[in-house]
Amino acid sequence: MSASDLAPITNSLPFLLQGLGLSVLLTAIAMVGGIVLGLVIALVRLTRVPVLAPFAALYVNGFRAVPLILVIFWFYFLVPLLLGRSVGALYSVLIAFVMFEGAYYSEIMRAGLQSVRVGQWQAAKALGLGYLQTVRLIALPQALRNMAPLMVTQGVILFQDTALVYVVSLHDFMTSVSIVANNTSSPVEMYVFAALVYLAICQVGNALAGRLKRASRTA
Amino acid sequence: MTSHEMIKVEGLSKSFGPLEVLKECSLTVRRGEVVVICGPSGSGKSTLVKCINGIEEFERGQVWIEGEALPSRGRAAARLRARVGMVFQHFELYPHLTVLENICLAPVHVLKRPRTEAAAKARALLARVGLADKEAAYPAQLSGGQQQRIAIVRALAMDPVAMLFDEPTSALDPEMIGEVLAVMLELARDGMTMIVVTHEMGFAKSAADRVVFMDKGAIVEIDETQAFFAAPRSDRARLFLSRILAH
Numbered sequence: 001m002s003a004s005d006l007a008p009i010t011n012s013l014p015f016l017l018q019g020l021g022l023s024v025l026l027t028a029i030a031m032v033g034g035i036v037l038g039l040v041i042a043l044v045r046l047t048r049v050p051v052l053a054p055f056a057a058l059y060v061n062g063f064r065a066v067p068l069i070l071v072i073f074w075f076y077f078l079v080p081l082l083l084g085r086s087v088g089a090l091y092s093v094l095i096a097f098v099m100f101e102g103a104y105y106s107e108i109m110r111a112g113l114q115s116v117r118v119g120q121w122q123a124a125k126a127l128g129l130g131y132l133q134t135v136r137l138i139a140l141p142q143a144l145r146n147m148a149p150l151m152v153t154q155g156v157i158l159f160q161d162t163a164l165v166y167v168v169s170l171h172d173f174m175t176s177v178s179i180v181a182n183n184t185s186s187p188v189e190m191y192v193f194a195a196l197v198y199l200a201i202c203q204v205g206n207a208l209a210g211r212l213k214r215a216s217r218t219a
Numbered sequence: 220m221t222s223h224e225m226i227k228v229e230g231l232s233k234s235f236g237p238l239e240v241l242k243e244c245s246l247t248v249r250r251g252e253v254v255v256i257c258g259p260s261g262s263g264k265s266t267l268v269k270c271i272n273g274i275e276e277f278e279r280g281q282v283w284i285e286g287e288a289l290p291s292r293g294r295a296a297a298r299l300r301a302r303v304g305m306v307f308q309h310f311e312l313y314p315h316l317t318v319l320e321n322i323c324l325a326p327v328h329v330l331k332r333p334r335t336e337a338a339a340k341a342r343a344l345l346a347r348v349g350l351a352d353k354e355a356a357y358p359a360q361l362s363g364g365q366q367q368r369i370a371i372v373r374a375l376a377m378d379p380v381a382m383l384f385d386e387p388t389s390a391l392d393p394e395m396i397g398e399v400l401a402v403m404l405e406l407a408r409d410g411m412t413m414i415v416v417t418h419e420m421g422f423a424k425s426a427a428d429r430v431v432f433m434d435k436g437a438i439v440e441i442d443e444t445q446a447f448f449a450a451p452r453s454d455r456a457r458l459f460l461s462r463i464l465a466h
């Protein structure tokens with residue numbers, strides 16, 4: 001690559017960074033929101049809360065059955081209908097991502113909590129700890145160690161999935177890249193650049209997951 | 220019920236699906252008494268002990284701790300459970316917490332004791348079992364015998380009125396059994412009310428006031444320790460005893 005090959009990138013850097021910013025923002029909020037929602041769903045299912053537990057199961061299976069792009073469309077058109085006013089593409093996408101990721105994270109959390117030995121729960125019960133105390137103090141810390149690598153992997157997938165927001169005219173990183181590619185007639189340079197960025201982020205995620213996996217084994 | 224009755228179990232029955240695991244079990248343990256429960260594998264010993272502090276739910280019967288009926292669930296049940304310590308076969312220390320954190324967890328979060336007070340008590344108890352230097356260690360860094368002694372300390376830190384032991388030495392290497400039994404013997408001598416599921420007949424002979432023999436979910440007989448070892452009344456207990464003493 002020569003310096004001129006990099007021109008389309010450097011010239012539109014602010015625009016690309018804006019796209020990257022949206023992707024990172026979406027990933028962060030969907031991860032945090034999805035993990036919190038996922039935990040609630042997992043607890044409802046694990047404790048078999050009457051009435052709610054079957055709904056939670058339906059929710060999880062429902063969201064896992066449909067493609068994310070459909071969920072994005074849904075919320076884009078559905079939320080305004082429900083609220084009677086438009087909330088804008090960004091908010092509808094945020095809701096869609098959190099709800100969608102909540103379904104996936106709930107399965108990770110559920111498996112994680114179930115992986116904590118029965119004896120650990122019984123010991124906590126024998127000491128007089130309540131269920132939620134046991135989850136918070138005993139089960140989650142152990143489950144998170146086991147699940148952290150999976151949660152990071154899910155986050156990397158999520159980051160890639162943010163590309164789908166172009167369907168509601170938002171500019172994530174990938175969308176920004178293709179806009180620049182079209183405008184500057186430099187598709188090769190731009191798409192190689194995009195691939196490298198995704199690869200770098202995936203590497204960071206993998207390194208993080210690997211470190212968490214090692215940490216959970218030694219401690 | 221009189222005040223010297225510490226634990227009372229009456230007509231306790233429990234099933235796992237179609238399998239009747241406990242059949243009409245009744246047992247009264249006096250304050251300061253040590254009762255050893257023995258019996259063949261699968262006879263329901265663990266299940267009985269777990270029902271006594273409400274870890275397992277049961278269908279019929281009732282359990283009283285110091286005259287207070289054990290509710291099946293809710294805060295009141297948790298409060299009553301916290302007064303009966305339990306020691307498990309596989310220790311069940313919390314792997315993500317240090318020894319000191321393991322011991323202080325319930326006093327701080329259940330009894331709402333100040334941390335410094337809980338830690339001071341924990342250190343005193345650790346010293347009593349000869350593990351004062353291990354407070355910062357993680358369970359995985361300790362031997363089985365050390366882990367079990369810490370599990371006992373963890374239960375004692377709650378100031379229990381009684382202690383339940385479910386085969387506390389059967390997961391240990393032979394050379395570590397003695398150190399755990401020594402701690403239990405000392406507890407017994409200090410007047411702790413104890414129910415101990417164990418096949419360590421030496422411990423039963425020297426520490427138990429009475430021996431309970433269980434088979435197929437039923438309490439077959441309850442004897443004074445001497446009488447049990449001299450001559451069990453039932454054929455099943457006699458057979459069990461001859462087998463276990465032959466080892």
Ligand SMILES: Nc1ncnc2c1ncn2[C@@H]1O[C@H](COP(=O)(O)OP(=O)(O)OP(=O)(O)O)[C@@H](O)[C@H]1O
Pocket residue numbers: 235238240258259260261262263264265266267
């Ligand atoms: N969670 C469970 N689900 C179904 N059956 C169970 C469960 N726990 C125990 N059982 C069964 O209940 C019976 C009694 O079990 P328990 O563990 O109380 O026996 P035990 O006397 O402690 O035996 P061991 O000496 O092997 O520890 C056994 O037949 C066992 O298979």
Ligand SMILES: [Mg+2]
Pocket residue numbers: 264265266385386
């Ligand atoms: Mg058992």
